Structures are given as C-alpha cells and as structure tokens.
Amino acid sequence: MTLPHPTADQISLPNVLAVLGDPTRLAIVRYLASKEGVPLNCSQFLDLGSKTNLSYHLAKLREAGVTRAEVVGTSRLITLRRDDLDARFPGLLDSVIAAAVDDTALPAVGANEIKIQA
Amino acid sequence: MTLPHPTADQISLPNVLAVLGDPTRLAIVRYLASKEGVPLNCSQFLDLGSKTNLSYHLAKLREAGVTRAEVVGTSRLITLRRDDLDARFPGLLDSVIAAAVDDTALPAVGANEIKIQA
DNA sequence: TCCTTAGTTCAAAGGTTATTGAACAATTGG
DNA sequence: CCAATTGTTCAATAACCTTTGAACTAAGGA
Numbered sequence: 266m267t268l269p270h271p272t273a274d275q276i277s278l279p280n281v282l283a284v285l286g287d288p289t290r291l292a293i294v295r296y297l298a299s300k301e302g303v304p305l306n307c308s309q310f311l312d313l314g315s316k317t318n319l320s321y322h323l324a325k326l327r328e329a330g331v332t333r334a335e336v337v338g339t340s341r342l343i344t345l346r347r348d349d350l351d352a353r354f355p356g357l358l359d360s361v362i363a364a365a366v367d368d369t370a371l372p373a374v375g376a377n378e379i380k381i382q383a
Numbered sequence: 384m385t386l387p388h389p390t391a392d393q394i395s396l397p398n399v400l401a402v403l404g405d406p407t408r409l410a411i412v413r414y415l416a417s418k419e420g421v422p423l424n425c426s427q428f429l430d431l432g433s434k435t436n437l438s439y440h441l442a443k444l445r446e447a448g449v450t451r452a453e454v455v456g457t458s459r460l461i462t463l464r465r466d467d468l469d470a471r472f473p474g475l476l477d478s479v480i481a482a483a484v485d486d487t488a489l490p491a492v493g494a495n496e497i498k499i500q501a
Numbered sequence: 502t503c504c505t506t507a508g509t510t511c512a513a514a515g516g517t518t519a520t521t522g523a524a525c526a527a528t529t530g531g
Numbered sequence: 532c533c534a535a536t537t538g539t540t541c542a543a544t545a546a547c548c549t550t551t552g553a554a555c556t557a558a559g560g561a
Contacts, residue, residue: 277486277488278409278479278482278483278486278489279403279404279405279406279409279486279489280404281404282400282401282403282404282409282479283400283401283404283405284404285397285400285404286397286398286399286400286401286402286403286404287397287401287518287519288397289519291396291397291400306537306538307537307538308536308537308538314519314520315520315521315522316537316538316539317520317521317522317523317538317539317540318519318520318521319538320538320539320540321518321519321520322519323538324539325518338527338528338529338537339526339527339528339529339536339537339538340528340536340537340538341537341538353482354478354481354482355478355481355482356474356477356478356481357475357478357479357482359474359478360472360473360474360475360477360478361396361400361475363472363473363474364396364471364472364473364475365396368395368396368397370395371396371397405548405549407549424507424508425507425508426506426507426508432549432550433550433551433552434507434508434509435508435509435510435550435551435552436549436550436551437508438508438509438510439548439549439550440549441508442509443548456507456557456558456559457506457507457508457556457557457558457559458506458507458508458558459507459508
C-alpha cells in the first residue's frame with residue numbers, strides 16, 4: 266500500500282521545473298514549506314481545486330520527486346522531499362520557495378478558512 | 384524593430400519555471416550561461432532543433448523574461464536577463480544553471496561542432 | 502540587382518495538460 | 532453492518548505545447 270516515488274537519482278531537473286511551473290502546484294509547495302515538518306493530507310489543499318484535481322496535481326508532484334506521500338489509514342501524509350532535492354539541486358528549492366512566498370498572484374491555501382467566532 | 388519583452392515586474396515565477404522546464408530551452412539557457420557576456424545569435428543553437436523550432440523556443444524564453452533579444456541587422460543577439468532575474472528571484476537562476484551544468488541528459492549545444500583538422 | 506544569410510510567420514498535425522463529474526475503493530466510527 | 536470520510540480512477544473535454552515544412556521578410560555582400 267505504498268505509492269510509487271522516484272529514487273533521488275531519478276529526479277529530473279526539467280521535470281521538477283515543469284512541475285513547479287504550475288500555479289496550483291507551486292501554491293501546494295509553498296504551503297508545504299510553510300508547514301515544514303508537519304505532514305499534511307490532501308484535504309488541506311481543497312482551496313486550490315476539486316478533490317479530483319488535487320489528486321492529479323499531488324500525483325504530479327510525487328512522481329516528479331518533489332513530494333513524498335505516506336499512506337496512513339485513508340489519508341496520504343504529504344511532505345516535501347527537501348533532503349533529496351537539496352542533494353540533487355542545491356539551493357533550488359530554497360530559491361523557488363523564497364520567490365513563491367513573495368508571489369501575490371499565486372492562489373492561497375487557507376483562503377477559505379473557517380473563521381473562529383470571537 | 385525591437386522585439387517585445389516583459390518588464391522586470393511582469394516576469395512571473397510559475398511562467399519562468401514552466402519555460403525552463405523544457406529540455407531544449409534549459410539547454411539554451413545553460414549554453415547562454417556558459418558564454419555569459421557574449422551575445423549569441425540563434426544559429427548557435429541549431430544543434431537543438433530546426434530553425435523554426437528554435438525560433439519558437441527562443442520566443443518563449445524572451446516572452447517569459449528569461450532572455451533578451453536585440454535586433455542587429457538580420458541577427459538577434461540573445462543574452463540572459465540575469466540582473467532582472469536575480470533581482471526578482473534571488474538565487475534561482477544560479478541554482479538552475481548549476482544543476483543544468485550537471486545534467487548529462489540535457490541536449491548539448493555544440494555537439495556537432497566542426498572539428499579543426501590537426 | 503541578385504543571391505545569400507538570418508529569422509519569422511503560418512497552418513497543420515500529434516501530443517500532453519488541466520479540469521470536471523461520476524463511479525469506485527478503503528478505512529474509520531457509530 | 533452502515534455510514535461517513537479520504538482519496539483514486541475513468542472518460543470526456545477544451546486548451547495548450549512541440550514540431551514540422553513551406554512561404555515569407557529584411558539586411559548584406561558580390
């Protein structure tokens with residue numbers, strides 16, 4: 266019940282760049298980076314699209330080697346593959362995330378958050 | 384007789400990443416970086432594809448703000464927009480180029496070079 | 502002027518991508 | 532067992548991407 270991931274040396278630079286070159290996926294990565302260490306499940310990202318669409322984008326990120334997904338119950342806990350990416354492409358992830366943080370045009374995760382009544 | 388370029392603040396991160404996520408274009412950028420300071424014309428890249436195809440990819444790079452093209456006679460002198468990219472996305476171009484240099488799967492410019500007879 | 506060189510534009514083909522809704526599977530809780 | 536929760540798979544669609552050859556423009560040299 267484990268999902269397919271590329272090994273570190275199967276991660277391809279053009280593929281990683283292409284996968285990050287989509288606003289929805291870049292927003293996912295930015296959010297993962299902002300919560301680094303906390304594994305997130307797919308439902309956290311429903312702000313960014315339908316369930317089906319999220320499944321599609323998360324599979325792209327995983328298949329490119331950008332994220333790792335661990336199956337736990339009915340959930341998939343998703344984390345950034347920071348170690349592998351840093352080893353393969355030093356500095357790349359950091360500069361992409363730093364630039365993404367400043368990108369106001371990217372869709373935001375948590376934009377439709379339930380407001381706690383005061 | 385000048386070609387359209389985005390201004391520095393019109394350069395979009397997802398768009399730059401998407402444009403760099405193509406092996407042909409990444410090979411172009413890698414070669415431009417290896418000859419930085421030397422403006423190159425399109426014919427230098429004919430190893431990577433047909434004239435028509437190169438025109439297409441070079442337009443993509445220019446329209447994304449990755450390169451600048453200056454019209455000189457019948458040539459277009461192409462350079463990396465390093466200052467604008469560094470200002471907008473610090474460290475990104477350097478890490479992409481460093482990773483691209485190590486990427487043996489990328490097509491090589493100059494692979495069909497005319498050998499000087501000994 | 503005529504020819505060559507350097508690139509672009511166009512239309513077409515074939516492939517890939519993003520998005521959707523409906524149907525499905527699998528785990529968890531009552 | 533039944534129902535709710537999580538997420539995947541499928542088929543369809545519309546849009547976009549890459550590549551091609553033929554035709555074109557524009558500048559430079561003989």
